[in-house]
Amino acid sequence: MTETTPAPEAAPAPPARAPEAAAPAAETAAETVAETAAVPRRRKLRAALRWTSAVLIFAALGGVTTYAVTRPERTKIPGLKTPDDGRWTFPPYALPKLPAGKPRPLNAGANPAGHHFVDVRSLLLPAPLTATAERNLPGKSGWLSVDSYLKLYSLAGDLAPFEKTALKDDGLRHIAAEGWTMPDGTRTEVYLLQYISSGHLQLSDVRGADLKGVTTNAPDNSVPSRSVPTDISVSAYAEVKPDAGDTRYAYAVAGDTLALIVQSRTGGPVPEVPFRQTVRLQAQLLG
Numbered sequence: 001m002t003e004t005t006p007a008p009e010a011a012p013a014p015p016a017r018a019p020e021a022a023a024p025a026a027e028t029a030a031e032t033v034a035e036t037a038a039v040p041r042r043r044k045l046r047a048a049l050r051w052t053s054a055v056l057i058f059a060a061l062g063g064v065t066t067y068a069v070t071r072p073e074r075t076k077i078p079g080l081k082t083p084d085d086g087r088w089t090f091p092p093y094a095l096p097k098l099p100a101g102k103p104r105p106l107n108a109g110a111n112p113a114g115h116h117f118v119d120v121r122s123l124l125l126p127a128p129l130t131a132t133a134e135r136n137l138p139g140k141s142g143w144l145s146v147d148s149y150l151k152l153y154s155l156a157g158d159l160a161p162f163e164k165t166a167l168k169d170d171g172l173r174h175i176a177a178e179g180w181t182m183p184d185g186t187r188t189e190v191y192l193l194q195y196i197s198s199g200h201l202q203l204s205d206v207r208g209a210d211l212k213g214v215t216t217n218a219p220d221n222s223v224p225s226r227s228v229p230t231d232i233s234v235s236a237y238a239e240v241k242p243d244a245g246d247t248r249y250a251y252a253v254a255g256d257t258l259a260l261i262v263q264s265r266t267g268g269p270v271p272e273v274p275f276r277q278t279v280r281l282q283a284q285l286l287g
Contacts, residue, residue, distance in 0.1 A: 086271055087273055088130075090126060090128050091129060098118060105117075106229070113255075114198030114256045114257075116255060116286070120192045122140065123192065123285045124139065124190055124285075125281050127180035127188075128180065128182065130182065132180060132181045133178075134178065134180055134181065134189065136179075137177045137179045144191070145175075146172070147160075149191060152260075152262070154211070166205070170201075170204040170206075171201070172195055172200075173194045175193050177190065185266060185268070186263055186264075186270060186271065189263075190262075190278075191261075193206070193258040195256050197256050198253075200256070201253065201257070207251050211262065213264075214247050217239050217240060220248055220275075222238075222275060223275075228284070232286060234250055234251070234252045238270075246270065248262075248270045249261060250275075250279045252279065254286035259286060261278055
């Protein structure tokens, strides 16, 4: 008789979870997930707000810095040293007031003769702040004689009287002149020859004479035409070998007035930057 092996007893089934207990657990899990998701969102929001604030602060500071950098003089900015570019420091100046109803000299429609209706002595460029005034030139207090002006040129003894008569015949009215010397020895002379009209000035050939002491010269391109007002023509020259650089000069024609700017320096070249600056500023005053 075969012995029957009893079947193993089945493991008791786990008790069913009570519905009321499962619901709170689900709610707790949902809240945990929601809180976990909310934390990164809040962090991202706070980070975004911090970045936005930082951008606004830096933008504001950037604006202040730009204003601070553009407003003061270059050499007055703390912590920012700008090398000297060679320009001279001139005092503030402004064009003199025109008489009522009178046009500017370069207004071809209203002023075809190119008259300067102000005293041309008031149009002389003032000397730089560190300059020593030239006592032999009258400045704004008088007029230079034609004889004194002609001493600038290399004229034979018998030609000086002829040139003097020619200037008067060409309609020269008077000559304003001033000069100065800089600490580095650069000497500047400015002459303004005013004629009866721009047409009379064009007839004058004084620009064809050679300056005294300038043995050879060539066109000086350091004064570009774009640096002077429109309708003012400038012809610049520089001394070449054997005395290269000792003298630079330029003629500027503005209406009825011819300007001659001469810069010289004994024993060294005339700096290009202040020469260009002086010619440009004087041309602006004549415009």
